Amino acid sequence: MQTAENRWFETTNYNFAFLDEGSKREIRRKTLKAVAIPGYQVPFASRELPIGRGWGTGGLQLTLSLIGKKDCLKVIDQGNDDSVNAVSIRRLVMETTGVTTTEETGEATLIQTRHRIPEETLREDQILILQVPQPEPLRRVEPSEEVTRRQHAEMDYSAKWLQLYENIVKWGNITIGADYPVMVQQRYLMAPSPIPRWDNPKIHQANYLSLYGAGREKKIYAIPPYTDVVSLHFEDYPFEVESFTGKACRHCGSTHTFLDEITDERTGEKLYQCSDTAYCKKRQKEQRGTEVSHGN
Amino acid sequence: MAIEPLQMSKGMTESIEKEIPLVTVKGLSKQFGSGCEYCSTPSHEEKEGNRCKHCGSIWAVRDIDFELYPGEILGVVGESGSGKSTMIRSLFLDEEVTNGSMTVSTYNKGKINIFNASAQQKRYIRNHVMGMVYQNPYLGLRMTFSSSGNIAEKLIAADNFHVGKIRERASELLDKVEIPISRMDEPPKNFSGGMQQRVQISKALANNPPLLLLDEVTTGLDLSVQAKVLDLIRSLQRELNVAMIVVSHDLGVIRMLADRTMVLRQGLVVEKGLTDQILEDPQHPYTQLLVHSLL
Amino acid sequence: MALANELSVTPFHDITFHVPEGTFMGIAGPSGIGKSSILKCIYRTYITTSGNIWYKSLRYGEIDLSTATERQMIHLRKNEIGYVTQFLKVIPRVSALDVVAEPLLPFGYSLEDARSAARKLLERLLIPEELWNGFPATFSGGERQRINLAKAFIVRPRLLILDEPTASLDNDTKQSVLAILKEMKEQGTTMIGVFHDWDMMEQVADNIYDLRSIKREDHNNVLEVRGQK
Structure with missing residues (x-):
């Protein structure tokens, strides 16, 4: 029988950060290897977690293996700190570690995210952890793991390029929206997880470490600070990010952020708002601050 | 009308005099099976057959030597099971050889045994040095991708990243094999067998390789389509001066295309010579049998 | 000499x-x-x-x-060395004109020049013009023989x-x-x-x-x- 009291498992029975030290060590070692070979997918012994695979277990294992008592954690899901998934993951880490959490991008030392990179530029002392559903950028064009591994080894990426070419032939342009493939340090083709194209330029020569974890697929990969990350493009079809020309956030009026489109159910009107809720709130607060100071 | 005597150009004279083979293959052998102490080297005895009595391993190809000269067409003929396909798949590096060497004069000045090249070098060789046309177009084409995309794949592998230029080259190649440009973006699965073979040929030629390998390319096509594909191969050979190895069980195809021919039986070359000599004055009893079965 | x-x-x-x-x-x-x-x-x-x-x-x-x-x-x-046999063996579905023009191509002739030389020769051998674009495989014995001769003569x-x-030519031919x-x-x-x-x-x-x-x-x-x- 489940009651409000016994619904949560007894976190005190578990090691700090849920995972045992052996598991953490395994993940850290594989993380180090991933950092040493930017963009290369390192297989690792993915653990069972109290959330289902495919719900962020890759990112969560990275977070749990890296987090220390002094860290401050931020968890977002598609830019949103308040979505159910973000809240569950944040609570699990909180309950098994007791670390502080935040919604302020600037305050966090570890940021676990699904499908977005915060709008605010991160610092060298911050680590970005991305949840990855499909780490293999070639999987859509080549179903066999054996073959894709060989293709990476030989830098044989013509199949992926062919996919882009076929896009252009069929639709007149490259139609990959999220998870747009990138070349890391002129060597490995990498899936940047399903972030919008908008976020791709942020990881080029970024000053922070990005870690990518795929729990179900059992792969870890990384982009260390100051690494070249170039989105695939043809000479006559340059890479382009999403355009929000003429649109602005309905809350903060931003015209320089990635906007979500929502439809007003009553009027059918299309509305836009910042996908990064924390950034939006910060801007709104600043705007209120300036209004107040005006009033004085 | 006076028939003008022909003068040979100087360049032609020189190229013949110091003729260097484009491809040199020595001791090419391929064994299937684990092998044992009794079959560690392929026997040259025809009577013994190519299957080891002790372990059942098969020497599909036994110690084949040959040279192929620039712009030449070499025919390889034999019944099924004679090792033709294993041989040509080995040459295209689809198959790992057991023994032997292959050099191509245009690759590293002919100093590297291609069979021992690294995986990356092999990929380069397959994209730049040789092209392959398979009997089964499913092996050579991505059936659901556009035809131009099939060619693009080869061009991209050769570091062409300009869509406009890629499409220009693709339409040039497809035009050469008489695929209407209006259909260049259709997938080969929409095409007839003969058209698929032509797309495959254009793909194999995308990066102007000096060597083209053709494995039973006309087998299974209608007779009229066969003739068209053969004519295309001949005119491409003339126009591009690409050397070819044509594998076929069909002596008619060999007669139409090849200058010289090798006859394979149980993995051994039992006879080689000028194609018309092989057909009209076969020396080996097996070739005689083969020729008489045809006529 | x-x-x-x-x-x-x-x-x-x-x-x-x-x-x-x-x-x-x-x-x-x-x-x-x-x-x-x-x-x-x-x-x-x-x-x-x-x-x-x-x-x-x-x-x-x-x-x-x-x-x-x-x-x-x-x-x-x-x-x-040229060789003319009794029998003609050519790729089916190549026109008579091209069969005759082909031996010139390795000598650096353009297809057009080779064809025009072939036309002259076919004319001399009394092959009716309407056959030039036909396929030799469909020709009569005498016509085939003339194509064969033309093929050998053209490179001199x-x-x-x-x-x-x-063997099967009429007197005029x-x-x-x-x-x-x-x-x-x-x-x-x-x-x-x-x-x-x-x-x-x-x-x-x-x-x-x-x-x-x-x-x-x-x-x-x-x-x-x-x-x-």
């Missing part, structure tokens, strides 16, 4: 002859005696069992055609081997073939040929080699040449 293009054959009959440059030697004899075999040995369609076939090549100098390498033979066939080889090339043969001879082409009719042979041949006069047991026979013109 006369022997600059000497050619001798010593095939299985153990026969010897030589053909001076720019002359025509006819070979006569009943069928089955081996006329065609001699020609095929020279062209290397047959492998010579013993003996030598010396040919004075523009490229290789004096060369034994019975032992020349395959590559040398291929080169000689493309550039110096140094040595031309003719194996009953006029024969005359026109004869005219071309004489013309080529004047320009220096050496020819060896088998004709089924003596008339034809006598009109063009400088020497006629009659195989009937050879006794097979006699290993030292140098044949008398008759019908010298």
Whole structure:
């Protein structure tokens, strides 16, 4: 029988950060290897977690293996700190570690995210952890793991390029929206997880470490600070990010952020708002601050 | 009308005099099976057959030597099971050889045994040095991708990243094999067998390789389509001066295309010579049998 | 000078002859005696069992055609030695015009130039214009034979081997073939040929080699040449 009291498992029975030290060590070692070979997918012994695979277990294992008592954690899901998934993951880490959490991008030392990179530029002392559903950028064009591994080894990426070419032939342009493939340090083709194209330029020569974890697929990969990350493009079809020309956030009026489109159910009107809720709130607060100071 | 005597150009004279083979293959052998102490080297005895009595391993190809000269067409003929396909798949590096060497004069000045090249070098060789046309177009084409995309794949592998230029080259190649440009973006699965073979040929030629390998390319096509594909191969050979190895069980195809021919039986070359000599004055009893079965 | 293009054959009959440059030697004899075999040995369609076939090549100098390498033979066939058989073997569905034009292409002719040369030749051989774009496989025996001749004539080889090339031609065409043969001879082409009719042979041949006069047991026979013109 489940009651409000016994619904949560007894976190005190578990090691700090849920995972045992052996598991953490395994993940850290594989993380180090991933950092040493930017963009290369390192297989690792993915653990069972109290959330289902495919719900962020890759990112969560990275977070749990890296987090220390002094860290401050931020968890977002598609830019949103308040979505159910973000809240569950944040609570699990909180309950098994007791670390502080935040919604302020600037305050966090570890940021676990699904499908977005915060709008605010991160610092060298911050680590970005991305949840990855499909780490293999070639999987859509080549179903066999054996073959894709060989293709990476030989830098044989013509199949992926062919996919882009076929896009252009069929639709007149490259139609990959999220998870747009990138070349890391002129060597490995990498899936940047399903972030919008908008976020791709942020990881080029970024000053922070990005870690990518795929729990179900059992792969870890990384982009260390100051690494070249170039989105695939043809000479006559340059890479382009999403355009929000003429649109602005309905809350903060931003015209320089990635906007979500929502439809007003009553009027059918299309509305836009910042996908990064924390950034939006910060801007709104600043705007209120300036209004107040005006009033004085 | 006076028939003008022909003068040979100087360049032609020189190229013949110091003729260097484009491809040199020595001791090419391929064994299937684990092998044992009794079959560690392929026997040259025809009577013994190519299957080891002790372990059942098969020497599909036994110690084949040959040279192929620039712009030449070499025919390889034999019944099924004679090792033709294993041989040509080995040459295209689809198959790992057991023994032997292959050099191509245009690759590293002919100093590297291609069979021992690294995986990356092999990929380069397959994209730049040789092209392959398979009997089964499913092996050579991505059936659901556009035809131009099939060619693009080869061009991209050769570091062409300009869509406009890629499409220009693709339409040039497809035009050469008489695929209407209006259909260049259709997938080969929409095409007839003969058209698929032509797309495959254009793909194999995308990066102007000096060597083209053709494995039973006309087998299974209608007779009229066969003739068209053969004519295309001949005119491409003339126009591009690409050397070819044509594998076929069909002596008619060999007669139409090849200058010289090798006859394979149980993995051994039992006879080689000028194609018309092989057909009209076969020396080996097996070739005689083969020729008489045809006529 | 006369022997600059000497050619001798010593095939299985153990026969010897030589053909001076720019002359025509006819070979006569009943069928089955081996006329065609001699020609095929020279062209290397047959492998010579013993003996030598010396040919004075523009490229290789004096060369034994019975032992020349395959590559040398291929080169000689493309550039110096032509061969006309009784039968035409071509890729189906290539037009007569292109079949005739094709041998010129390796010499650096453009397709257009080669075709225009082919047109002239077809006209001379009395092939009706409406057939030029037809496929030789569908032609009558005589038409095919003329295509075959045209194919060999067009490159004007140094040595031309003719194996009953006029067997099914009408008289007008024969005359026109004869005219071309004489013309080529004047320009220096050496020819060896088998004709089924003596008339034809006598009109063009400088020497006629009659195989009937050879006794097979006699290993030292140098044949008398008759019908010298």
